[in-house]
Amino acid sequence: MEGVDYLRDERKKSEFDVEAMKVAWAGSREAFQVSDRMAKLVANDPVFEKFSKPTLGRKEMFKNTLRKAAYAWKLINDLHLTEEEAKWLRHYIDEPNYTDLQWEMFVPALEGQGSEEQKRKWLPLAQTMQIIGTYAQTELAHGSNVQGLETTATFDHETDQFVIHSPTLTSSKWWPGGMAKVATHAIVYARLIIDGHFYGVHGFIVQLRSLEDHSTLPGITVGDIGMKFGHGAYNTMDNGVLRFDRVRIPRNQMLMRVSQVTKEGKYVQSDVPRQLAYGTMVSVRQTIVSDASKALSRAVCIATRYSAIRRQFGSHDGGPETQVIDYKTQQSRLFPLLASAFAFRFVSEWLKSLQTDVKQRLEAKDFSTLPEAHACTAGLKSLTTAATADGIEECRKLCGGHGYLISSGLPELYAYYVPACTYEGENVVMMLQVARFLVKTVSEMSYKQPVGTADYLGRMAPLMHNNCDVQTAEDWLNPSAIVKAFETRAVRMIVDCSQRIAKFENQEEGFAELSTDLVEASLAHCQLIVVSTFIQRLKQEIPGKGVKQSLEVLCYVYALYLLHKHQGDFLATGYLTSKQASLANDQLKTLYSKVRPNAIALVDSFNHTDHYLSSVLGRYDGNVYPKLYEAARKDPLNDSDIADGINQYVQPILKQKLHLAKL
Ligand SMILES: CCC/C=C/C(=O)SCCNC(=O)CCNC(=O)[C@H](O)C(C)(C)COP(=O)([O-])OP(=O)([O-])OC[C@H]1O[C@@H](n2cnc3c(N)ncnc32)[C@H](O)[C@@H]1OP(=O)([O-])[O-]
Numbered sequence: 001m002e003g004v005d006y007l008r009d010e011r012k013k014s015e016f017d018v019e020a021m022k023v024a025w026a027g028s029r030e031a032f033q034v035s036d037r038m039a040k041l042v043a044n045d046p047v048f049e050k051f052s053k054p055t056l057g058r059k060e061m062f063k064n065t066l067r068k069a070a071y072a073w074k075l076i077n078d079l080h081l082t083e084e085e086a087k088w089l090r091h092y093i094d095e096p097n098y099t100d101l102q103w104e105m106f107v108p109a110l111e112g113q114g115s116e117e118q119k120r121k122w123l124p125l126a127q128t129m130q131i132i133g134t135y136a137q138t139e140l141a142h143g144s145n146v147q148g149l150e151t152t153a154t155f156d157h158e159t160d161q162f163v164i165h166s167p168t169l170t171s172s173k174w175w176p177g178g179m180a181k182v183a184t185h186a187i188v189y190a191r192l193i194i195d196g197h198f199y200g201v202h203g204f205i206v207q208l209r210s211l212e213d214h215s216t217l218p219g220i221t222v223g224d225i226g227m228k229f230g231h232g233a234y235n236t237m238d239n240g241v242l243r244f245d246r247v248r249i250p251r252n253q254m255l256m257r258v259s260q261v262t263k264e265g266k267y268v269q270s271d272v273p274r275q276l277a278y279g280t281m282v283s284v285r286q287t288i289v290s291d292a293s294k295a296l297s298r299a300v301c302i303a304t305r306y307s308a309i310r311r312q313f314g315s316h317d318g319g320p321e322t323q324v325i326d327y328k329t330q331q332s333r334l335f336p337l338l339a340s341a342f343a344f345r346f347v348s349e350w351l352k353s354l355q356t357d358v359k360q361r362l363e364a365k366d367f368s369t370l371p372e373a374h375a376c377t378a379g380l381k382s383l384t385t386a387a388t389a390d391g392i393e394e395c396r397k398l399c400g401g402h403g404y405l406i407s408s409g410l411p412e413l414y415a416y417y418v419p420a421c422t423y424e425g426e427n428v429v430m431m432l433q434v435a436r437f438l439v440k441t442v443s444e445m446s447y448k449q450p451v452g453t454a455d456y457l458g459r460m461a462p463l464m465h466n467n468c469d470v471q472t473a474e475d476w477l478n479p480s481a482i483v484k485a486f487e488t489r490a491v492r493m494i495v496d497c498s499q500r501i502a503k504f505e506n507q508e509e510g511f512a513e514l515s516t517d518l519v520e521a522s523l524a525h526c527q528l529i530v531v532s533t534f535i536q537r538l539k540q541e542i543p544g545k546g547v548k549q550s551l552e553v554l555c556y557v558y559a560l561y562l563l564h565k566h567q568g569d570f571l572a573t574g575y576l577t578s579k580q581a582s583l584a585n586d587q588l589k590t591l592y593s594k595v596r597p598n599a600i601a602l603v604d605s606f607n608h609t610d611h612y613l614s615s616v617l618g619r620y621d622g623n624v625y626p627k628l629y630e631a632a633r634k635d636p637l638n639d640s641d642i643a644d645g646i647n648q649y650v651q652p653i654l655k656q657k658l659h660l661a662k663l
């Protein structure tokens with residue numbers, strides 16, 4: 001039997017309706033149809049071929065990406081694609097480039113932070129790509145600490161302009177995507193200075209390049225920051241360095257929704273919180289959670305298909321060897337990742353609806369849910385990206401030696417994905433923001449009832465004193481037992497930190513001293529959100545034979561895997577006995593055997609095309625070995641029998657040996 005037959009047999013074992021699961025994964029039939037249509041459009045168009053990328057040099061790779069982006073823009077216009085379709089099209093092209101910054105950051109920054117007048121002027125230009133923008137916040141010396149940025153924007157009364165300047169080397173903008181070679185404009189974050197007074201960091205629209213010939217404008221020095229991790233991966237993006245030498249812009253190019261500077265040089269703070277200036281980061285963090293489920297599902301799809309094809313050991317009487325997916329150790333590493341991909345998918349849908357709600361409230365000047373939205377996006381961004389980056393690497397290991405080949409698709413995916421742990425808020429820094437929110441919520445509880453994702457803190461008294469009543473492994477198959485365990489663990493960790501901080505005379509000092517424990521408590525809170533959201537999702541109608549049942553199994557796998565992994569927390573907070581923890585682990589192993597027959601069908605439900613996976617190991621048809629052989633033959637080193645350099649550097653050594661042998 002060949003890999004093709006193995007996967008065919010595996011698909012027959014499925015206990016649920018795969019087409020219905022595809023819809024459940026996508027969120028709705030309409031969402032499925034849009035993403036499916038765009039995936040096929042990209043996969044079937046030779047312009048979007050990406051298998052040659054790893055063999056290209058940087059300049060060629062960059063040019064190739066520009067070509068694809070231009071062609072995609074043409075398709076978007078010629079086919080009159082909707083905004084949603086265009087988003088999926090860009091996603092499936094699967095190469096970071098300047099348009100990510102244009103659509104994910106530049107346009108949202110104008111929308112969220114521009115005044116009505118500014119939006120009327122700049123948005124049509126950006127939306128039709130008459131200008132191309134980037135988001136220039138991070139500097140050589142400051143990324144996480146936004147208030148520490150050094151670039152200055154000094155108001156000049158006489159000319160009614162701001163003077164944008166890089167006073168030090170460390171104030172050089174460093175990292176913004178698309179900035180080195182493509183962007184004509186940037187939203188530049190700089191310290192506002194009026195008459196020698198500092199008014200905090202604000203965004204300014206600054207033109208970098210001529211719209212006539214694309215040359216850099218006077219006073220601007222811009223370039224690329226150099227190659228990044230991996231060969232292909234993020235190197236299609238021109239992340240840039242930018243310096244300003246007293247560049248002048250009109251006053252009305254400061255983004256003026258949150259605060260304004262008048263012609264007289266008066267600083268006016270609107271009736272909206274200053275944190276709205278951070279709004280672009282919040283909206284991108286939500287997108288990053290959604291991207292985590294996509295990246296993880298991709299790695300899991302490759303590792304699961306290959307694990308069903310790969311056989312090692314266990315052959316008796318000349319019969320077939322064991323499929324590696326049947327090893328319990330393989331299942332215990334792979335299936336939690338499969339469950340996590342679904343968990344992240346559902347929590348990202350929930351987060352999107354939370355964001356929509358916050359946006360509507362902001363329009364009505366209701367800012368009450370802003371702190372919670374910030375904590376959720378920051379925390380979930382951190383949790384999902386960390387788990388996804390680790391998960392991709394685990395999938396590489398699950399594929400043994402072949403996982404290390406570029407043709408497996410996994411090294412490229414990892415190198416491309418891993419900066420998500422750093423950009424848009426370094427993960428630990430983000431968890432500390434969650435901690436601030438939680439500690440503040442606890443400190444305000446005497447006069448303010450916690451709501452939303454923190455509402456369980458309001459049930460502190462029972463949660464602090466109850467004990468788990470699980471007696472058998474079956475008792476763990478109960479959503480309320482699971483939620484109670486996660487709530488209790490989180491509440492006890494948060495309260496413990498809060499009480500210890502309260503003992504410090506200086507609360508900030510206490511917070512810093514306990515920051516390691518606070519990060520762990522924040523993670524416990526975020527895991528509770530993911531687990532609860534998964535459970536809530538299962539309370540909704542999910543059509544299709546066996547679909548809901550399969551998702552229930554995955555939900556328990558996700559929750560009990562976390563419980564097992566973090567059993568130290570659950571035991572230390574005194575809610576579980578070691579016997580109950582071990583019953584959870586017994587149940588987890590039983591659940592793995594329920595996932596096993598459905599594993600291939602579950603990864604088929606992601607509906608990933610072979611183009612998107614770009615993996616010989618993860619091919620839908622399972623024809624792995626012949627295609628691996630074919631891919632190897634195509635390596636440029638195999639173009640000739642005698643490679644360049646052999647005659648020059650190897651032959652002389654061989655000949656010298658001959659000479660010595662004669663002696
Ligand atoms: C996709 C690839 C492209 C990548 C692009 C990039 O990477 S672009 C670059 C991406 N770069 C990054 O992601 C940089 C990451 N760094 C940051 O976002 C900020 O520097 C910070 C949040 C760490 C600290 O900020 P700070 O020193 O100004 O603040 P503080 O800690 O003193 O807190 C003050 C209060 O503000 C609150 N609050 C804070 N943020 C928000 C918010 N978004 N919303 C609402 N509220 C928020 C906070 O909770 C606190 O509330 P409290 O307690 O007073 O009620």
Ligand SMILES: Cc1cc2nc3c(=O)[nH]c(=O)nc-3n(C[C@H](O)[C@H](O)[C@H](O)COP(=O)(O)OP(=O)(O)OC[C@H]3O[C@@H](n4cnc5c(N)ncnc54)[C@H](O)[C@@H]3O)c2cc1C
Nearest residue numbers: 135137138142143144175176177419422423424425426428
């Ligand atoms: C691929 C990529 C693309 C990017 N694109 C853009 C872009 O388009 N525009 C843009 O403006 N920026 C961009 N960035 C920059 C990115 O946003 C920053 O790198 C990120 O916010 C992290 O900041 P930092 O580099 O200053 O890390 P640092 O804050 O210097 O982190 C270093 C270490 O210090 C720790 N640390 C920092 N502060 C604290 C604290 N208070 N408590 C405890 N530990 C702390 C961190 O946990 C980390 O371990 C990009 C970065 C990458 C990698």
